[in-house]
Amino acid sequence: MPLKKAFTTTIDNVSILDEHGSFDAKLGAPGGKPIIPDDDLVKLYEHMCLCRKYDEVAFKLQRSGRMGTYPENRGQEATSLGAAYALNGDDWLVPCYRENAGLFWRGLPLEFVLLHWMGDERGNAIPEGMCITPLAIPIGTQMLHATGLAWASKYRNEKRLACTFFGDGATSEGDFHEAANFAANLDIPVIFFCQNNGWAISVPTKIQCSAPTIAQRGIAYGMDSIQCDGNDIFAVVYCMKEAAKRARENNRPTFIEAVTYRLGDHTTADDARRYRDAKEVEKWNNRDPMIRLRNYLVQRKLWDDAKQEAAVARAKEAVTAAVKRAEEIASPKTADIFNSMYAELPDDLVIQRETMMTHSLGQHPEELPPTSTQQRTHQQA
């Protein structure tokens, strides 16, 4: 007797505007109504121009010693941008660190990300109401925060969701499993948005996942899962809208695998030539999300060279202004090391802040020996 099938599934792949310029109107404009109206499409493309310029300038800032390590976003603009575009302004965006496009679309001031990589915590002081969590440096841990944030929204019956971003490598982390398992089993409206960019620093996706898709990992938790061309903003928006509907109507999570590619190095501290084939990079350069979108806009007579030139000029101006704001911000005060540690600073920390000393002879400032000049210069009001 043949064995019964306990379970079978398939993973759909969504591609609407492919690298050759072919547009699937059935998915991309059902009933003649495009899922991204033309006006928005132009704005999204312009935003990509801004982010590409931003990346270029940030890279140069690092190379010229004006900024610390920076992870280029180049080539992945369509993913977080499409996601942020498809959400409401009060849905949580829970990024890792390659989601500039989505964060800036939401309204994060451009200088914040620069400040972060310039070693200044003020770059994480997300303005109230923006519903963004700060860049997450450990891999995958932020997914649980998204689960918790969305859980709180469900608890308050707010119909808000959380969308968390992570890479292919992060799906190897235990916290991915725990976040997905919590969300699926407790009916929490989270979107797990995997940017499968092919590489976790030097380790290729096949070492993270030997299954044909990463998306099928979501199936294992009992959540709807889909794969899309991550360099196709239409495909990203399509998947996000479906996922957001599911989250808002039924508190159900979704796993989206957006297949994209990290065109640059992992960070400015990395040299991807050590482990990547130039031909592979070349192939993906041709799949750049900006190329196909620009061609599409030109073909639709929504864009031309003059507009391109003007957009690049505006991007340059905005980025230059952001760099200026980031570089001209007042120096942080030494006391800032302490000031946000707790709502109310414990006495010990007050003394450490006032004396900038950890050795003590009684730990009471008035009983300390006269401070040296060097110590005095470190003291802060």
Place this chain on the structure above:
Amino acid sequence: MANLTLVQAINLALIQEMEDDDRVIILGEDVGPNGGVFRVTEGLHQRFGSDRVVDTPLAESGIIGSAIGLAMAGLRPIPEIQFEGFLGPAFDQICTHAARMRTRTRGALTVPLTIRVPVGGGIHAPELHSDSPESFYAHQPGLKVVMPASPYDAKGLLISAIRDPDPVIYFEPKRIYRAFREEVPEDEYTIPIGKARVVSEGDDITIVSWGASVVQCMKAIEASDRSIELIDLRTIYPLDIETIEASVKKTGRVVVVHEAPLTAGFGAEIAARVMEHCFLYLEAPVQRVTGFDTIMPYYKLELEYLPEAERIATAIDHVAAY
């Protein structure tokens, strides 16, 4: 006023805080209909429903990580980790995120979270159900770490922890969950975090301890004819050095008692602070009576490992005779 065990006092505090504030929710393994493996959350699921008393999947990092998200969204989650031995999987979320969120966002996002964790040995429990990891967390800036030693303090400290705007690890010494009863007021009250309690006054020796060891110290003191001042720290971090200092300046002799291993245990911090603050007042080196620098043994030998009253009494004699 009711005569309550430590478990009942915690249960009462949870009920009252949940009634007062619908931002307070409980999550963890078996905290729902089962009422927790120690019955600390008994009756809460029936009373507040499954939206507010949530049985989660079995995953400690998941419990703490999602509680961080709940807290960042403005709720006051109280995650329970079933035993301190299983706090390890959540260490990353606690130290990498909960402890840092306020300072790394310069106050834009905060994590008002109370992590309840049964702690310590002495109940003949299986492996990894008897450890005392408080100094790991006291060492992590951004956290507060408390451990009550009486039903009265348990209620007041828990209410403070729940209302605290920062993450608090609330360790519950399981050996004294039901060891004795105490009058606990029905009304809500708070015990401030960061304030020690002088359990008994004395002039000759100061003993500093916390958690279930406080009870062992009381036994040792009862058996001694010396005048001994016992300080129950109640809060590990932030440390109430003032209460210790005032006592040591009076007595000049100090014994620190804790269940955790000796090396880099929190007793080391207290010894160092006593030296800094009371150097010229000391009549003897600070003595530490602690667990050994070994793995916590299985329960046949746990009382040999734990700093029981007899070992404390020996240390009292040593420090007195120095």
